[in-house]
Amino acid sequence: MSRYRVLSLLLASVPFVAICFSVPLWDRVYPLVLGLPFNLAWLIVWIPLTTLCMAGVYRLQKRAENGRSSSPEKDASR
Amino acid sequence: MKPSVVAMTIIFGTILVGAVTGMYAGFRRQMNLEQWAVAGRGFGLILVWLLMAGEIYTTFAFLGASGWAYSRGGPTLYIIAYLSLAYVVSYFILPRIWEVGHRFALHTQSDFFRQRYGSTPLAALVAVVGVLFIIPYLQLQLTGLGIIVQVASFDAVSRSMAITIAFVIVAVFVLASGIRAVAWVSVLKDSLMLIAAFSIGIGVPYYYFGGIKPMFAALIQAKAAHLTMPGSTTTMGHAWYISTVLLTSMGFYMWPHAFGSAFSAKSGDTLRRNAVIMPLYGITLPLLFFAGFAAILVTPGLKNGDMALLSTVRSTFSPWFLGMVGGAGALTAMVPAAILILTAGTLFAKNFFRPLFAPAMSDDAVARLAKAMVVVITAVAMYFAIFSSSTLVGLLLFAYSGVTQFFPGVVLGLFWKRTTAPGVAAGIITGVGAGMALVFTKHDPYMGLNAGFIALCLNAAVTVIVSLATLAQPDGFAEQLEKAAGAEFVS
Numbered sequence: 001m002s003r004y005r006v007l008s009l010l011l012a013s014v015p016f017v018a019i020c021f022s023v024p025l026w027d028r029v030y031p032l033v034l035g036l037p038f039n040l041a042w043l044i045v046w047i048p049l050t051t052l053c054m055a056g057v058y059r060l061q062k063r064a065e066n067g068r069s070s071s072p073e074k075d076a077s078r
Numbered sequence: 079m080k081p082s083v084v085a086m087t088i089i090f091g092t093i094l095v096g097a098v099t100g101m102y103a104g105f106r107r108q109m110n111l112e113q114w115a116v117a118g119r120g121f122g123l124i125l126v127w128l129l130m131a132g133e134i135y136t137t138f139a140f141l142g143a144s145g146w147a148y149s150r151g152g153p154t155l156y157i158i159a160y161l162s163l164a165y166v167v168s169y170f171i172l173p174r175i176w177e178v179g180h181r182f183a184l185h186t187q188s189d190f191f192r193q194r195y196g197s198t199p200l201a202a203l204v205a206v207v208g209v210l211f212i213i214p215y216l217q218l219q220l221t222g223l224g225i226i227v228q229v230a231s232f233d234a235v236s237r238s239m240a241i242t243i244a245f246v247i248v249a250v251f252v253l254a255s256g257i258r259a260v261a262w263v264s265v266l267k268d269s270l271m272l273i274a275a276f277s278i279g280i281g282v283p284y285y286y287f288g289g290i291k292p293m294f295a296a297l298i299q300a301k302a303a304h305l306t307m308p309g310s311t312t313t314m315g316h317a318w319y320i321s322t323v324l325l326t327s328m329g330f331y332m333w334p335h336a337f338g339s340a341f342s343a344k345s346g347d348t349l350r351r352n353a354v355i356m357p358l359y360g361i362t363l364p365l366l367f368f369a370g371f372a373a374i375l376v377t378p379g380l381k382n383g384d385m386a387l388l389s390t391v392r393s394t395f396s397p398w399f400l401g402m403v404g405g406a407g408a409l410t411a412m413v414p415a416a417i418l419i420l421t422a423g424t425l426f427a428k429n430f431f432r433p434l435f436a437p438a439m440s441d442d443a444v445a446r447l448a449k450a451m452v453v454v455i456t457a458v459a460m461y462f463a464i465f466s467s468s469t470l471v472g473l474l475l476f477a478y479s480g481v482t483q484f485f486p487g488v489v490l491g492l493f494w495k496r497t498t499a500p501g502v503a504a505g506i507i508t509g510v511g512a513g514m515a516l517v518f519t520k521h522d523p524y525m526g527l528n529a530g531f532i533a534l535c536l537n538a539a540v541t542v543i544v545s546l547a548t549l550a551q552p553d554g555f556a557e558q559l560e561k562a563a564g565a566e567f568v569s
Contacts, residue, residue: 015162020323023316027306028306039305048361050162050357051358054357058351058354
């Protein structure tokens with residue numbers, strides 16, 4: 001796997017860790033955030049953050065594609 | 079006028095407007111909401127956002143999510159999580175599915191399996207499992223529509239009568255306007271749903287508690303444990319949450335209709351950009367949680383939690399508003415029901431019946447069979463809707479435990495050359511069998527985990543083991559695709 005592949009998969013796994021696997025860490029009522037229970041507020045905050053992570057993944061992909069078309073020998077070693 | 083008459087009149091008025099809009103739109107150019115979202119052709123960014131945001135208010139979200147927030151509490155948060163993560167998964171698999179579909183001119187999910195694995199029986203298995211699990215999803219729409227009729231009639235209409243009315247509405251809608259109508263009706267329903275969600279999610283807490291903050295303060299004082307997992311259940315803790323989020327985010331695009339929609343995208347890149355943007359449209363989903371939570375204090379003691387949102391509307395707002403919400407909710411159930419029914423009918427006739435039993439059947443005969451199946455499938459869903467007491471969310475989770483079983487066959491098929499037809503078939507049969515065995519013997523959740531997720535793990539293991547023990551498809555599908563799309567495979 002190329003370096004960009006590894007990086008994109010890492011970046012895409014951030015939302016999975018933050019809103020799925022780490023649930024025991026943030027599933028509580030306190031501290032309240034703007035009056036909302038902490039778990040609900042955490043998930044709401046991670047909606048835009050998920051898009052941010054995926055925008056990063058998209059940029060990585062675009063960069064890799066541009067690199068590929070400008071230097072074909074890199075393509076072979078991928 | 080009696081309040082029930084006002085509410086019912088407005089509901090049926092809205093349905094009529096929706097149906098007429100649909101039939102009128104049928105004559106005009108077809109539209110695709112997701113394409114507007116990306117290109118924004120002629121529409122302002124805000125309008126596009128409003129329409130897309132309205133799309134997330136399905137019957138499942140509107141009545142089901144608020145209903146579970148009311149009756150289950152904390153575990154319902156899985157819905158916010160999986161609707162974001164499903165798009166993260168889609169970013170990596172949909173462009174590749176599109177590539178295959180584009181290269182080989184595929185239309186249905188079953189076509190994809192036939193092309194990848196060169197096996198008609200496997201493709202037929204996929205079609206029939208797809209149809210089987212569309213039925214509970216359809217049942218969800220009919221049940222939701224029934225709840226709307228029941229609440230808006232101020233309980234004058236019984237549950238089974240209400241569901242029968244729902245059946246008639248849906249069947250007529252499908253046969254009269256069909257799938258072409260769907261996009262235009264969406265514009266109407268999305269605007270109404272968005273108004274409803276904001277009025278209820280913010281209006282109700284303000285009306286009774288003076289705001290969302292004081293509403294949660296009152297709720298924490300009354301039953302704080304309801305707000306975290308396992309909420310008001312005994313079995314839906316953190317392990318259930320994680321396994322359910324994984325199951326549903328992987329299964330989101332395994333729905334036959336959603337999978338098929340990937341083929342019609344403009345390019346793989348469109349699908350990638352969609353995946354980046356789509357999670358943002360879920361940002362108004364918490365409004366439904368506010369509504370469900372507020373209902374705990376406003377209309378306590380409901381036997382059926384799925385009625386929480388509408389019962390709160392009924393006891394808070396005037397009947398015409400109940401009618402508007404009900405009308406929007408009705409369209410929200412009808413549009414996806416139409417898509418589901420038409421997908422299921424086509425899958426049954428084209429990908430299951432013809433290849434297995436009547437290879438000589440003409441295309442016209444297939445179309446007639448598909449139309450006949452519309453009535454059969456809807457009637458089966460109606461039967462289950464009348465005699466089942468599942469919650470709306472429970473129904474969708476059950477359906478997910480079935481459709482997600484396609485995931486190993488799709489993903490391994492896209493990324494691992496050695497995957498074989500016997501491997502995938504054995505995996506799907508194991509997964510569906512294990513999932514149903516656990517659910518029907520009341521072992522869901524099993525050892526704290528979602529039963530569908532356990533079934534999915536067994537399925538993946540069986541797919542890999544049987545694939546290694548059998549020979550891969552000899553005609554070099556992987557090589558063809560590699561050449562066409564420059565796609566990399568793991569050997």
